[in-house]
Amino acid sequence: MARLWTFAGAVLVALLLVGLAAPAAQAAERTPAPKTTAATPARTDNTAKATSKASPESSPSARAATEFAHPGVFVGLAELKTSKEHVKARDEPWITIFRQLAASPSASRAAPNFTTFASASLDPAAEEEAYAHKRCNVNDPAGCVTYCGSYNQPDIGCTEELADARAVYGQALMYWYTGKSAYAQRAIAILNAYAKHFTGNRGSNGPLMTAWVAEMMLRGAEILRYTYTPGDGETAFDVAGFSAMLRKVFVTRLQTFDWSNVNGNWSGSAADGLMNAGVFLDDRAIYNVGIAMWRERVPTYLYLSSDGDLPHAPPGSTNYGTDTAAKTVDLKCWWLNNKADACLTAPKTDPGPLVLQNGQSQESCRDFGHVSLGIAGIVSAAETAHLQGDDLYGEQRERIMTSVSYLVQVEENWRLHKQWPKNFCKNVSGLVTTGISRADFQAEVVYNAYAVRERVPFQTIRIPGFGEPDKNRDPLAAYLARKQRSQNAEGLIDAWDTLTHHLAAAPIRRASPSATTPSATRTPSAHRPSAESPTEEIDPTTAVSRTGFFSVLAEPLTALIVVLIVTLAAVLFARSRSHR
DSSP: OHHHHHHHHHHHHHHHHHHHHHHHHHHHHHSOOOOOOSSSOOOTTTOBOSSTTOOOOOOGGGSOTTOOOSSEESEEHHHHHHHHHHHHTTOTTHHHHHHHHHHSGGGTOOOOOOTTSEETTSOTTSOHHHHHHSBOOTTOTTOEEEEEOGGGOSEESHHHHHHHHHHHHHHHHHHHHHOOHHHHHHHHHHHHHHHHHEEEEESTTHHHHHHHHHHHHHHHHHHHHHHOOOOTTOOOOOHHHHHHHIIIIIIHHHHHSOGGGSOHHHHHHHHHHHHHHHHHTTOHHHHHHHHHHHHHHHHHHBOOGGGOSSOOOOTTOSSSOSSSHHHHHHHHHHHTTTOSGGGSSSSOOOOOOOOOOTTOBTTTTTOHHHHHHHHHHHHHHHHHHHHTTOOHHHHTHHHHHHHHHHHHHHHHHHHHHOOOOTTGGGGOTTOOOTTTTSOOSOHHHHHIIIIIISOOOOOOOOOTTSOSOOTTOOHHHHHIIIIITTOOOBOSSOBSHHHHHOOTTSOOOOOOTTOOSOOBOOOSSSSOOOSSOOOSOOOTTTOOOSOSHHHHHHSHHHHHHHHHHHHHHHHHHHHHHHTO
């Protein structure tokens, strides 16, 4: 009997040691080691080798100022690697959003035949009815265009184009996570079709459509360009053809349209689209135009009390400003979405003091759906800038964080109490709740940028009529916990952001302050070999999360307790037998 007790004790001690070591081993396995050295500070959060055959990473100070980190549009290699490890481990919430992506129509969408588009042979000045009656196809020598009216009405190819852009991004992500080339091939088929046939977006919403597609489609194009190498018999990404189309169609429109007289969600997306194009094309001049636009328009879209009685007007605007009485009236009415009585007259008259609230947006009096779009464009552009070593997040930290807190606090108060803030928009009639119950604004991305990377939590701010703010409560963290992590919308700008940017469990390390320019490598070939090709296929049909009894046993501490109980039961049973 003594020998039995000795044996049982030895087993328990061994299990205890294994149980204590397992969590540390798991953490070490799932958390990528930082690639920093004492001699050369490296940006472990965004530095990536562009190809598997590229030259070694160089010191930031040694690289040419024109070079970019790749993949470097919205999501970098570090985010891709970290999120893939979580998907492979079946961790939540990554695996849930991965399954949503795998089941989405975006993951199986094929190349367009453009029959819902219009023929580019039509005169740009033609009436919208003409576009409805002269449709395009892949054999049209003039190419294909969309015609998008206000709110995409009429919708001639507009919804289809947005779905194509989202499919490119979604299938690029699916290729990365699964290693299945079928996803990459379908996305490349879409990209090559646009390179060959697409010639532009027309109609009043055409400029905005151009910006939206440049935001979403280029995320996927960038990932594929730097992570995928086609096998024998597979189709290669026509980078040269797509780049030519991108410059001629997208960049030209984004650079020539006057964004100073339109709502700020337009300019935010335009800045993001230009920056994306600059990175993809390795064109610093285009990228810098987007950066400049972002820096000009963010202060004109998001208001801080420190701005004074009037908000900043868009530079160069012929409609809004403070240099004339008429432009000042138009500026006030613009922020009130022309809902005040004084703004409904012809000509408009002064509606009086605005009394704007700290964190309010230029479109808050319009609806919160457009506010979300505006913030999403701002955040998306700042994320790409971060990957390229430009700290736009830091430049407008207070303005962005305050506006995000304002948005989610108003959303929460409306959801719980159906009340606006006190004196919101001068209590004008016609306020609508459109978008307030589904405020999708790259929430995971902006939370990761500040609360995770910089360890700066969001603060509950003072809003008139909402009572004293709880200084210990992070309103965005509460919002995410309630909403975003179980269901990601596939929106116009944001999609699957929890999958790519929910990194709180494995934070991206902050860059060295001296690393103002990220390390990256480049090759001159039009189609680069993979930066790090997926090595293990993940089948979305069998990717089950760790739930139920066996998931409990997978946790080391719980498993140890179970083994202890079983072992003791066995010993007691043996002892009882020996006394019979």
